[in-house]
Amino acid sequence: MSNKLVKKSNTPEKKTGGYEIFTAIIEFTIAVIGIAFCLLVPLYLKDGYHSVGTIKYDMYRYIVLWGFSVVILITLGWMLSAKEIVLPAFSDTDWCVVAFLGFSLIAALVGGNFKECVWGYNGWDMGLLSMLSFGLIYFYYSRFGKGNKVVLTALCFSAFLAFYLGILHRLLIDPIGVYSLGKVDELADTYKNQFLSTLGQATWYSSFVCTVLPLGIGVFWSTKKIWLRIVSGIFSFAGFCTMVTQNSDSAYAALLGFMAVFLWFSLPDVKRMERFAEILLLFVAATRVMNLLFFIRPNEILELDKLSSFLVFHKWMWYVLLFAAIFWGLFFWLSWKEKYSRSAALIVRRILYALLVLVILTAAGHVILSAKGLLPESITRYTSRIPYLIWGDNWGNGRGRTWAFSIQMYKDMDIFHKLFGVGPDGYAPYAYSLYQERLAQMWGDRTLTNAHNEWMNALINYGLFGMLAYAGIFLTSIKNFAEKQENMPVIVGFIACIVSYMSHNFFCYQQICCTPFMFLIMGAGVYFMRNVQDENPAVV
Numbered sequence: 001m002s003n004k005l006v007k008k009s010n011t012p013e014k015k016t017g018g019y020e021i022f023t024a025i026i027e028f029t030i031a032v033i034g035i036a037f038c039l040l041v042p043l044y045l046k047d048g049y050h051s052v053g054t055i056k057y058d059m060y061r062y063i064v065l066w067g068f069s070v071v072i073l074i075t076l077g078w079m080l081s082a083k084e085i086v087l088p089a090f091s092d093t094d095w096c097v098v099a100f101l102g103f104s105l106i107a108a109l110v111g112g113n114f115k116e117c118v119w120g121y122n123g124w125d126m127g128l129l130s131m132l133s134f135g136l137i138y139f140y141y142s143r144f145g146k147g148n149k150v151v152l153t154a155l156c157f158s159a160f161l162a163f164y165l166g167i168l169h170r171l172l173i174d175p176i177g178v179y180s181l182g183k184v185d186e187l188a189d190t191y192k193n194q195f196l197s198t199l200g201q202a203t204w205y206s207s208f209v210c211t212v213l214p215l216g217i218g219v220f221w222s223t224k225k226i227w228l229r230i231v232s233g234i235f236s237f238a239g240f241c242t243m244v245t246q247n248s249d250s251a252y253a254a255l256l257g258f259m260a261v262f263l264w265f266s267l268p269d270v271k272r273m274e275r276f277a278e279i280l281l282l283f284v285a286a287t288r289v290m291n292l293l294f295f296i297r298p299n300e301i302l303e304l305d306k307l308s309s310f311l312v313f314h315k316w317m318w319y320v321l322l323f324a325a326i327f328w329g330l331f332f333w334l335s336w337k338e339k340y341s342r343s344a345a346l347i348v349r350r351i352l353y354a355l356l357v358l359v360i361l362t363a364a365g366h367v368i369l370s371a372k373g374l375l376p377e378s379i380t381r382y383t384s385r386i387p388y389l390i391w392g393d394n395w396g397n398g399r400g401r402t403w404a405f406s407i408q409m410y411k412d413m414d415i416f417h418k419l420f421g422v423g424p425d426g427y428a429p430y431a432y433s434l435y436q437e438r439l440a441q442m443w444g445d446r447t448l449t450n451a452h453n454e455w456m457n458a459l460i461n462y463g464l465f466g467m468l469a470y471a472g473i474f475l476t477s478i479k480n481f482a483e484k485q486e487n488m489p490v491i492v493g494f495i496a497c498i499v500s501y502m503s504h505n506f507f508c509y510q511q512i513c514c515t516p517f518m519f520l521i522m523g524a525g526v527y528f529m530r531n532v533q534d535e536n537p538a539v540v
Contacts, residue, residue, distance in 0.1 A: 018081035019078065019081045022074060022078035023078060023144070025078075026078060026140075027144045027145075027146040027147060029067070029070065030140050030144055030145075030147070031151055033063060033064065033068070034141065034147070034148075034154070035147075035151055037060065037516070037520075038155035038158055038517070039154050039158045040063065041059055041063070041513070042155075042162050042199065042513065043161060043162065044056065044059050044198070045198050048180075048187070049187070052199075052201075052204075053200070053511065054122075054123055056512050056513060057125040057512045064137070064516070068140070071140065088143070091526070092476040092479075093472075093480060093522070093526065094142075096469050096470075096472035096473045097135050097473055099469035100131070100135070100466060100470045102469075103466030103469055104128055104132075104424050104462055106420055106466075107424060107461060107463055107466055110423075111417070111420070111421055111422040111461075112426075112433075113422065113426045113429040113433075116429045117424050120425035121425045121427075121449050124511065126425040126509075126511065130424070130425075130512075133516065137516055137520050138522060138523040139523070140523070141520055141523030141527060142524070145524055145527030145531075148527055148528065155212060155215070155520070156212065156215060156216050159208070159209075159212040159216075159235075160234075161198075162197045162199060162209075163239050163241070163242045165196075166197035166205065166246060167238065167242050167290075167293075169192075169196040170196065170242075170290075171293060171294070171297045171299060172297070176198075179192060189301040197242075202246055202248045203248050203508055204514075205246055205513075206248035206250055206251040206254075207513055207514035208513045208514050208517070209239060209246060209251065210243075210250075210500045210501065210504040211514045211517050213236070214261075214500050215493050215497050216232050216239065217258070217279060217493060218491075218493010218497075221262060221266075221275045221276070221492065221493065222493070223490070233282065237282050237286055241286045243286075244286060244312055247305055249388075249396070249397070249507070250505075250506075250507040253504055254504035255500075257496075257500050257502065257503030257504075258500040258503075259280075260353075260499070261495050261499050262276050262496060263276055264349065265485055265489075265492045267345045268349070269340075270340035271335055273334075273340075274331040274334075276331075277324070277327050277328035277332075278328060280328070281321075281325060284320050285321060285324075287311045288317065288318065290312050291312050291317070366383060366389050367391050368391075370390050370391040396507060398452075401442060403451065403452070405435075405438075405439075405442065406451035406453070406457075406460060407456070409431060409434075410460055417463065418463060419464050420462075421461050421466055422460060422461060425461065426460075426461055427460055427461055428448065450509045450510075452508065452509060453505075453506055453507060453509075454508065455471065455505075457509055458470045458471070474498050474501075474502055477494075477498055477525065478498055478499065480526075481495045481498075484529050490528075491528065491529065494525035497521050
């Protein structure tokens with residue numbers, strides 16, 4: 001799903017030889033691996049939701065790890081057949097990926113739990129081999145991604161099916177029988193609130209939604225083709241419908257992140273703002289459609305989080321829908337009349353984003369001061385009505401307790417572990433080797449497997465050096481893609497995916513249903529940026 005992309009033709013054609021044949025084989029093989037990976041990992045289930053994370057990782061391992069074992073052998077033949085290997089120069093993102101893989105290996109070797117760090121903790125499987133596979137995904141799809149359009153189309157297709165099933169599950173319609181587990185006894189109501197679609201637990205599901213949804217929205221925002229607008233619009237609408245009912249607050253951090261990206265790149269141009277207004281209208285309309293669907297088919301056992309409940313059920317959202325329609329009509333009129341000041345829009349953009357940063361910093365400062373007990377009662381009397389602003393052990397569905405423990409654990413580390421970490425997925429083995437009694441008091445017989453903040457978790461698992469390299473992968477990708485967006489507007493959707501992932505996983509974690517797809521999207525974006533040009537560089 002993307003604008004029509006055409007190959008650059010600034011190099012002369014070469015006669016087909018062994019090198020070119022091996023290149024074509026690699027391109028074909030990784031396309032097949034990508035299609036299988038994008039279709040099967042999100043959709044495959046076995047015995048309902050039982051051990052769903054392990055089941056999906058097993059599928060990923062069979063497809064990607066074994067598949068790339070074959071690709072690496074083919075690559076050896078490709079290297080031997082070449083008189084001279086010509087590859088793009090390493091970018092800053094490429095170097096960050098290499099550095100991250102290097103620090104992951106160092107962390108695994110010196111962290112003290114090498115065996116556990118190779119495959120990763122049971123049920124999470126984010127060990128060294130997974131990190132290496134993410135690196136392979138990035139490099140192969142950024143260098144040999146001739147079939148990337150088909151691969152990303154497969155990803156969006158499987159995502160649409162997952163979104164559709166997620167919507168049906170919220171209406172207690174279960175066409176695949178996953179709530180019955182294939183048995184007489186149905187899944188308990190508690191789990192029907194927490195598990196949906198083919199991804200399982202709501203946080204895992206929202207991670208997948210927030211990683212892939214902006215890709216389709218980016219196509220809807222940028223393409224000129226009517227049929228592609230319709231298809232991507234249906235995809236985006238379904239994604240919004242499931243986003244407001246998936247029951248994870250983290251999704252709204254992602255929503256704010258990717259909408260901020262589209263607004264940033266839309267404001268300088270009235271046509272782009274018209275498209276942004278359409279995205280906003282789709283989102284608000286999705287809340288109203290879900291409201292009507294719940295009216296037609298009530299779900300009496302559903303307990304949505306407060307924000308989702310407001311968006312879906314509050315009557316004020318009908319007025320918001322009217323406002324969104326007027327907002328779209330305004331930019332449609334400005335476009336028609338050609339009355340739009342780019343310079344004024346850029347000033348508005350600076351003001352809006354300064355206010356956004358101020359709000360985020362103020363909220364973060366409030367939470368920190370709340371944690372330290374430094375806020376006067378005259379302020380907390382009002383802000384306590386917003387639970388997100390008051391720190392405590394139960395803040396963020398228990399993240400307050402988890403983050404406080406994780407920060408203290410990092411503070412207690414010696415300087416070597418602070419710099420180099422305890423190993424990929426080494427959080428739990430390290431924590432329980434030192435703090436077992438305390439963790440038992442906090443979590444009982446449940447196991448705390450990570451910090452529930454990907455960046456804090458990276459700091460602990462890979463150390464300061466590894467965490468900086470890891471964050472650098474995402475930040476440099478954003479920078480590099482942003483430099484190309486004028487001539488390739490569809491790349492804004494890739495930027496939105498990255499920001500969405502980073503925002504969502506500030507409250508969540510690496511897992512098999514989101515992280516490998518993120519590396520695939522970044523790798524594909526690099527390939528498009530280096531090897532193709534947009535046939536229609538302007539949005540609409």
